[in-house]
Amino acid sequence: MIGQARFAACRAVLLVLAATSFVCVAADKDPRRSGFDFMSPQTKAMQQDDASNPAMLWVSDGEALWNRRPGASERACAGCHAAAPESMRGIAASYPRFDATLQRPLDLRQRINVCRVEHQHAPPLAAESQELLSLEAFVAMQSRGLPIKPDADPRAQPFRERGAALFKQRIGQLDLSCTTCHDALAGQRLGSAVIPQAHPTGYPIYRLEWQGLGSLQRRLRGCMSGVRAEPFAYGAPELVELELYLMQRAAAMALEAPAVRP
Amino acid sequence: MARALITLPASAKRGEAIEIRTLIAHPMETGYRPGEDGRIVPRDLIRRLSCHYNDELVFSAEMFPATSANPFVSFYTLALASGTLRFTWEGDNGFLQTESRSISVT
Numbered sequence: 425m426i427g428q429a430r431f432a433a434c435r436a437v438l439l440v441l442a443a444t445s446f447v448c449v450a451a452d453k454d455p456r457r458s459g460f461d462f463m464s465p466q467t468k469a470m471q472q473d474d475a476s477n478p479a480m481l482w483v484s485d486g487e488a489l490w491n492r493r494p495g496a497s498e499r500a501c502a503g504c505h506a507a508a509p510e511s512m513r514g515i516a517a518s519y520p521r522f523d524a525t526l527q528r529p530l531d532l533r534q535r536i537n538v539c540r541v542e543h544q545h546a547p548p549l550a551a552e553s554q555e556l557l558s559l560e561a562f563v564a565m566q567s568r569g570l571p572i573k574p575d576a577d578p579r580a581q582p583f584r585e586r587g588a589a590l591f592k593q594r595i596g597q598l599d600l601s602c603t604t605c606h607d608a609l610a611g612q613r614l615g616s617a618v619i620p621q622a623h624p625t626g627y628p629i630y631r632l633e634w635q636g637l638g639s640l641q642r643r644l645r646g647c648m649s650g651v652r653a654e655p656f657a658y659g660a661p662e663l664v665e666l667e668l669y670l671m672q673r674a675a676a677m678a679l680e681a682p683a684v685r686p
Numbered sequence: 687m688a689r690a691l692i693t694l695p696a697s698a699k700r701g702e703a704i705e706i707r708t709l710i711a712h713p714m715e716t717g718y719r720p721g722e723d724g725r726i727v728p729r730d731l732i733r734r735l736s737c738h739y740n741d742e743l744v745f746s747a748e749m750f751p752a753t754s755a756n757p758f759v760s761f762y763t764l765a766l767a768s769g770t771l772r773f774t775w776e777g778d779n780g781f782l783q784t785e786s787r788s789i790s791v792t
């Protein structure tokens with residue numbers, strides 16, 4: 425009996441060892457890197473310390489908005505969703521998600537606005553407005569450290585495929601696609617800036633260049649005007665499709681939101 | 687809305703140097719930049735941050751157009767007595783924000 429128990433214990437230890445070594449190997453083999461890994465030590469320190477991460481200003485605003493009743497229905501976000509740390513855990517890591525009523529995917533900001541209009545009877549918040557970004561940052565904060573888990577709904581797949589095609593589509597006067605830089609030239613420099621692999625691991629981000637918080641769509645539009653293409657409007661289906669594809673591309677990477685980027 | 691974040695220890699030993707970190711939301715507009723319409727955006731800066739520890743000034747800093755938006759300022763002071771730290775940011779266009787934090791010193 426004792427021998428059997430010892431054998432079982434040894435086997436358990438071996439299994440644990442095997443499991444941990446597998447995880448290490450898998451992590452080393454994964455060539456994907458968050459934009460965080462390309463940053464200077466100073467910018468990394470800024471993100472990692474909540475006392476110095478300016479995005480936390482928006483998070484604290486978002487927390488106040490979560491409990492506010494903005495519309496005719498006199499309901500706060502907290503009125504239905506209760507405490508965000510439980511109800512919103514993992515939510516930001518899974519958006520955009522397919523919406524069965526609208527028959528199209530919605531990103532997190534669109535979802536917040538749908539909720540505002542339908543349940544709070546309040547006017548939708550403008551794209552990139554202080555309030556919308558604050559709410560997004562507060563919700564995203566609840567998924568910090570969790571792996572990105574793209575929407576598994578098969579109805580989202582055609583939209584995701586369109587996003588993938590858009591990622592490879594050359595656009596603008598410079599005739600560049602996302603993949604030209606972010607797959608083929610990642611890690612190299614564009615002027616003084618390191619080209620990251622374009623994984624949306626930290627949105628909404630506090631970007632030092634913006635001196636403020638911004639969404640993934642703002643970043644995408646910035647790249648589009650950078651290659652001298654006409655950027656899609658905020659909330660355009662194409663941008664949501666790109667977001668959907670990018671989240672799939674970054675699946676299982678840890679969400680760092682709200683992140684700091686140079 | 688709370689638009690300032692202040693981080694300091696809730697308690698400290700007497701004579702200990704404590705680190706205080708402050709972060710405030712402010713555009714820190716330089717007054718030199720043209721806006722989208724081509725006109726110069728008027729200057730809007732925080733000019734001064736001061737910290738009073740039990741009504742005694744222990745730290746102050748002046749800020750200028752080269753200071754970034756949402757300025758972060760960190761400094762040390764000696765924990766001498768339990769009481770209140772009062773932080774005041776003053777700036778252009780009558781900007782004035784005051785926050786207080788208490789500390790217990792043993």
